[in-house]
Amino acid sequence: MSTMASKSSSNCLSSEKTSPQLVFILQTGGKKSKDVQTQIRKHVMKDIGKSRRKEKRGRKIELEVHPVAPSQPKDNVSPTRIWSRNQLNTDQINSTIEEPYIATTTPDSSFGSMPDGVDASKTTVPHLQGDLHDILQPAIGWHQATAFSPGIDRLWTGRMDPFVRYPVELSDRTRELVDLAFDDRYVNVGPFRDACLPVGMMDPAAFHQVLSNALLNISCRRADISPETNDCMKHHALAVKSVNERITDPKLSISDGFIGAIIGFACYYSYTGNQAAWRMHLQGVEDIIRMRGGIHTLDNNKLVRMLLGWSDIGGCSIEDSPPIFPLPVRLLPNQNSLRPCPQISPQAFHIFRSWISRFPNHLQTLDTLRFVSRFSSHLKVEAINTNRRIFSDGDFGTGYMFPLLHQCLSLPRHNPDVNEIDGAILQAARLACTLFLAELKRMFGINAVNSTLQTQKLRGYLESSKGHWGELQVLRLWCFAMGGIESLGPLRDWYAQELRVEGAMLGLYTWTAIENEVKSIIWFDECHTPLFVELGLGIKGSSGLNALGGRS
Structure with a gap:
């Protein structure tokens, strides 16, 4: 057996x-x-x-796909909280191979059109419209807001779609960097991610530079390493090489993708603190735009136009200089579509009335104060209604904060029709508005915000106008608060001391009383209150003064 x-x-x-x-x-x-x-x-x-059988090749697998129609909002639901002004079907992005779809506000744009069978008149939703009654209403579902917003589609693991044709050949390392740099599941890269990557898909140099800037943005959030990492500098060098090789081509050198690459260079140097290189590259963009026939030739490409505006405003904010390029008015919503302030404090009302009496010919600065107050009030409501997702909405940032910053920087530096004292008051109010928006820019994920020059200039204007503010004394107190929040080192201590002195002159003998007074003018609690409390603690800790009692 x-x-x-x-x-x-x-x-x-x-x-x-x-x-x-x-x-x-x-x-x-x-x-x-x-x-x-x-x-x-x-x-x-x-x-x-x-084990001896060989795997058959060329085997065809048929997958049955059942398309799911997007859910439509009910007729009786108001669309006031659906933020995306340029609605884009995600299937259109996936189907684009040769050239990425660029969202525009004009239906006849040469850069893209709506998919067949889609009514363009129904895809654009009024942006943030409504009255005071809307403040008390609950927010419409977040899924409705994001279902139509343009974005970068990802596979089920969060990786970028490997079947998209990129303008450059990707190595395994580059794919890893793209997944890291543009995936907010791992790091908050700000609200402009969905705008930067489509611009990078237009041109090889733009792609390398957009990736370099995204990596630079991530490293700026990590204090333990140098901002310029090896990968960041490598892709910047590849972008520079690509531009130098093709700059003599008369067609490519004035294309949207080429301009996007130069704007990326300007952003890179603004991040790294090289303002001279930032201005040189923006001047180069200005020359290219002149060769194209004017700034209006970029209006058909909203993403490039908006990135140019942000780079322009970001660098000019650091230098406190007027913007180089005008506002893309027809691409932006009307500022009046912001909700009106639910109520105005007696202090703010007193400031507005006193301003009209003292500066009847300078109401543009007063309008800036009014719109900054309205923007802050509207943002508070949206932060609650959206569970803070508003700070990741690039359309909102470019649509409302972008024009406010442009308006602050565009106010005149010299006013020949007023005396030196009144001119200093006008400049102090302008700078305080800019400093107020600086912290909000950081909340929107913008890292390259340097307010050193503004805080120094504000101190000079406040010192030269001391004792001449009259009925605008409360506004002067608010200017001190904005300067103290944004300043560092000994200058911060100076602002804190002056706040205590100014508060005592107004009968405010506690730091809490001073805080309540400045909050009644223009304030955003989430970012300004912690910094103001820290400013008060600095008085008590560093100088030995009793900040709470207002006595030495």
């Missing part, structure tokens, strides 16, 4: 199963029967046969 086969005088087959994987075969006689041979092949040679 054998576990495999044994010889005997006659053939007889029997089997006994001792386990599911073990079979005993008994054979008698000299000749093997077919049943025994089949059983041997079945149980002995099966695994060997599998």
Whole structure:
């Protein structure tokens, strides 16, 4: 007897199963029967046969896909909280291979059109419209707001779509960096991610520079490493090389993608603190735009136009200089679409009335104060209604904060129709508005915000106008608060001391009373209150003064 086969005088087959994987075969006689041979092949040679088989190639697999129609809002639901002004179907992005879809506000744009069967008149939703009654209403579902907003589609693991044709050949390392740099599941890269990557898809140099800037943005958030990492500098160098190789081409050198690459260079140097290089590259963009025929030739490409505006405003904010390029008015919503302030404090009302009486010919600065107050009030409501997702909405940032910053920087630096004292008051109010918006820019994920020059200039204007503010004394107190929040080092201590002195002159003998007074003018609690409390603690800790009692 054998576990495999044994010889005997006659053939007889029997089997006994001792386990599911073990079979005993008994054979008698000299000749093997077919049943025994089949059983041997079945149980002995099966695994060997599998290992010898070659995998078939070119096998076709059919997948049945069931399209799901996007849910439509009910007729009786107001769309006031659906932020995206340029609605884009995500299937359109996936189907684009040769050239990425660029969202624009004009239906006849040469850069993209709505998909077949989609009514363009129904895809644009009024942006943040409504009256005071809307403040008390709950927010419309967040899924409705994001279902139509333009974005970068990802696979189920969060990685970028590997079937998209990129303008450069991607290595495994580059794919990893793209996944890291543009995936906010791992790091908050700000609200302009969905604008930067489509611009990078237009041109090889723009792609490398957009990736470099995204990596630079991430490293700026990590205080333990240098902002300029090896990967960041590598892709910046590749972008520079690509531009230098093609700059003599008369068509490519004035294309939207090429301009996007130069704007990316300007952003890079603004992040790294090289203002001279930032201005040089923006002047280069200005020359290219002049060769194209004017700034209006970029209005058909909203994303490039907006990135140019942010780079312009970001660098000019650091230098406190007027913007280089005008506002893209037809691409922006009306500022009046912001909710009106639910109520105005007596202090703010007193300031507005006193301003009109003292500066009747300088109401543009007063309008800036009014719109900054309205923007802050509206943002508070949206932060609550959206569970703070408003700070990741690039359309909101470019649509409302962008024009406010542009307006602050565009106010005149010299006013020949007023005396030196009144001119200093006008400049102090302008700078305080800019400093108020600086912290909000950081909340929107913008890192390259440097207010050193503004805080120094504000100190000079406040010192030269001391004792001449009259009915605007409360506004002067607010200017001190904005300067103190944004300043550092000894200058911060100076602002804190002056706040205490100014507060005492107004009958405010506690730091809490001073805080309540400045909050009644223009304030955003989430970012300004912690910094103001820290400013008060600095007085008590560093100078030995009793900040709470207002006495030395």
